[in-house]
Amino acid sequence: METASSPDGPLDPLVVAESWKASGRDVALATVVETWGSAPRPVGSHLVIDADGNFHGSVSGGCVEGAVVAEAVDVIGSGAPKMLEFGVADETAWRVGLSCGGRIKVYVERLG
Amino acid sequence: MDLKTLRELNAARAARRAAILLTDLADGSARVVHEGDEIGGELGVAIARAFRSGASGSVEADGKNWFLNAHLPPPRIVVIGAVHISQALAPMARIAGYDLEVIDPRTAFATAERFEGISLFADWPETVLKERPLDAYCALVAVTHDPKIDDFPLKVALDAGCFYVGALGSRKTHAKRVERLTVLGASEAQIARIAAPIGLDIGASSPAEIAVAVLAQIIGAFRSRGLAGKGGGA
Numbered sequence: 001m002e003t004a005s006s007p008d009g010p011l012d013p014l015v016v017a018e019s020w021k022a023s024g025r026d027v028a029l030a031t032v033v034e035t036w037g038s039a040p041r042p043v044g045s046h047l048v049i050d051a052d053g054n055f056h057g058s059v060s061g062g063c064v065e066g067a068v069v070a071e072a073v074d075v076i077g078s079g080a081p082k083m084l085e086f087g088v089a090d091e092t093a094w095r096v097g098l099s100c101g102g103r104i105k106v107y108v109e110r111l112g
Numbered sequence: 113m114d115l116k117t118l119r120e121l122n123a124a125r126a127a128r129r130a131a132i133l134l135t136d137l138a139d140g141s142a143r144v145v146h147e148g149d150e151i152g153g154e155l156g157v158a159i160a161r162a163f164r165s166g167a168s169g170s171v172e173a174d175g176k177n178w179f180l181n182a183h184l185p186p187p188r189i190v191v192i193g194a195v196h197i198s199q200a201l202a203p204m205a206r207i208a209g210y211d212l213e214v215i216d217p218r219t220a221f222a223t224a225e226r227f228e229g230i231s232l233f234a235d236w237p238e239t240v241l242k243e244r245p246l247d248a249y250c251a252l253v254a255v256t257h258d259p260k261i262d263d264f265p266l267k268v269a270l271d272a273g274c275f276y277v278g279a280l281g282s283r284k285t286h287a288k289r290v291e292r293l294t295v296l297g298a299s300e301a302q303i304a305r306i307a308a309p310i311g312l313d314i315g316a317s318s319p320a321e322i323a324v325a326v327l328a329q330i331i332g333a334f335r336s337r338g339l340a341g342k343g344g345g346a
Contacts, residue, residue, distance in 0.1 A: 018122050021115045029113065033137070033170050033179045044168030044181045081140040107179060109140035112114035 013046035013057030017111060026051040027111040028072035032059050032104055033083075039102035047106075051076045059106050060086070072108050081109040113142035120144045121183065128185040128247055132162055137170070137177040164337070185249040186211055187275070187334050192237055192265045193256035194221035197280070200323035201253070202230045208327060210251075215240045217261060237265040251276035251330045253310070257285075263292055270302040276333040278307035278326060307333075 013029075021027045030047040032039070040061035047057040047065060049072035059068055064086045075082055084106045113135065121144050124131035130147040134155075145151060151159050154173035158180060162168065166184040170177065187210050191198045194216035205212040213231035216222040222234035233240045246252060252269035254262040257280060266289075269277045279289060286308040293303055311325030312332070 014118065014122055014125070018115070018118050021118070031135075031179065031181065042168075081137075083137070107135070107137060109113065109135075111118065112140075 011056060013048045016056040017046075017048040020048065020050055021111050026076045028076045028108055029111055030059055030068050030072055030084075030106050030108045033107045034105040035102060036104075037102035039104050041104075047072075049073065049076075060104060064104070064106070068106055068108065075108045076110050079110050081107065083107055113140065117142050117144060125183050125185070128249060130163055130185065130249075131183050132159055133181040133183065134159070135179045135181070137179055185247070187249050187251065188213070189251045189253060189330060190215065190241075190246060190265070190269075192216065192252070192254040192262055193280075194218070194223075194227060194232065194234075195255055196319035197255050197322050197326070198253075199226060200320040201326060202227065204323055204327050208331065210327075210330070213244075215265070216256065218256075237261065237268075241265060241268055246272040246274055248273045248275060250274045251278075251333065253278050253326060253330075255280040255310070257281060259289065259292060263289070263296065266306065267293060267296045267298055270298055270305060275337055276307065276330050277305055278310040278329065280310045281308060283309065 017027055017029055028049045030049065032041055032043050032045045035043055040063070041059055045057070045059055047055055047059045047068055049055045049069050051073060053069050053073055055065065055069050058065060068084065071082060071084055085103065086106070087103045113133070121131055121133055124144065124146060132145045133142055134145050135142040145159055147163050155171070155178065158171040158173060162180045162182040166182050168181045170179050189205050189210050189212040191201060191212065191214045194214050198214050202212050202214065213233065214222065214227055215233045215235070215237050217234065217236045219234050222232055224232065246269050250269070250272070252265055252274045254266050256262050262279060266277060266279060279286065281289065290303055307329055311322055312329045314325050316322045316325040
C-alpha cells in the first residue's frame with residue numbers, strides 16, 4: 001500500500017542504508033520528492049546507493065535509476081545534496097527519461 | 113540526514129510508531145518528528161496534515177523548503193476467531209495489501225491445516241495481545257460468537273484506538289455485548305464505534321461473502337481516517 005512503511009523486509013531501502021552506513025560504507029540516499037502526471041513510484045520512495053554504485057530500492061520503474069546512481073556517486077564525493085529532475089524520455093536526444101510520460105524530482109543526499 | 117537520525121526513524125518504523133522525516137532541502141539536514149510532538153506555525157500545520165493523510169510531499173514554510181516523508185505503520189487486521197469467515201478473509205486481506213493474523217484459544221479451530229501460510233496464534237487474546245499490542249493502525253475483527261473470547265479484545269481495541277472494531281452477531285447478541293462492555297468500563301462513545309452487525313450491508317450470506325463485507329468495511333474505515341483525502345486514486 002502507498003501508506004505502508006514496513007521496515008521488516010531485508011530489502012527496505014532505509015534499513016539497507018542504515019546497515020551499509022553502520023558497516024563503514026559511504027552511502028547516498030535518493031528520494032522522490034515531487035511527481036507530476038503518471039509517475040511510477042510515489043513521493044517518498046527511496047533508492048540507496050554506495051560509493052561503488054551498488055544500489056537498493058527504486059525511484060522509478062527502472063527508467064532513471066542508472067542516472068540517479070551516477071549522480072549519487074558524485075554526491076558521495078562532494079557531500080553537497082542535489083535536486084534532479086526527470087521528464088518524458090527524448091529518444092532523439094538520448095536523454096534519460098520516463099517512458100510513462102510523467103515527471104519526477106529526486107533529491108540526492110549523502111548520509112552523514 | 114545522519115546515521116543517528118536514520119536509526120531513530122527506523123526504530124520508530126520497526127515499533128509501528130508513526131513518524132515523519134523532516135528534511136531541509138537546502139542542506140539535507142533532517143530530524144524525526146513523532147506523532148504528538150508539538151510543532152507550531154505553518155510547518156506544524158503541514159506536519160499534522162501529513163500524519164493524518166500519510167501523504168509525503170514538499171512544503172514551503174517559515175522561509176524554507178522542506179520535504180516531509182510520512183512513515184505510517186502498515187495497517188494490520190487482527191481476527192479473533194479461527195472460523196470459516198476468517199479462512200476466507202485471510203487471503204482476501206493479503207491481496208488487498210493488509211497484514212492479517214488470527215487468534216483463537218480453541219485448538220480445534222486454530223490449526224495450521226485450516227490456516228496454511230497465515231499468522232496464527234492458538235492462545236487466548238489476553239496472552240497474545242500482551243506480546244503483540246494493538247494500536248491505531250490495527251483493525252480488530254471479533255468473530256468467535258463467544259463472549260469469553262471476544263469481549264476482552266474488543267475492550268482493548270477500543271482503548272487502543274484501533275481504526276476499526278467489528279463484532280459478529282445479531283442486534284440482539286450485540287445488545288447483550290453492549291451491556292457486558294459497559295460493565296468492563298467502555299464508554300458510550302467507544303461502544304458506538306463498534307461495527308455490529310459486522311460488515312457492509314450487501315446482503316452477504318456465505319462466510320466468503322461476509323468476509324468481503326468485512327474487508328470492504330475495514331478499507332472504508334482506513335481510508336476515511338482523519339480529514340485529509342488521499343486525492344486521486346492510483
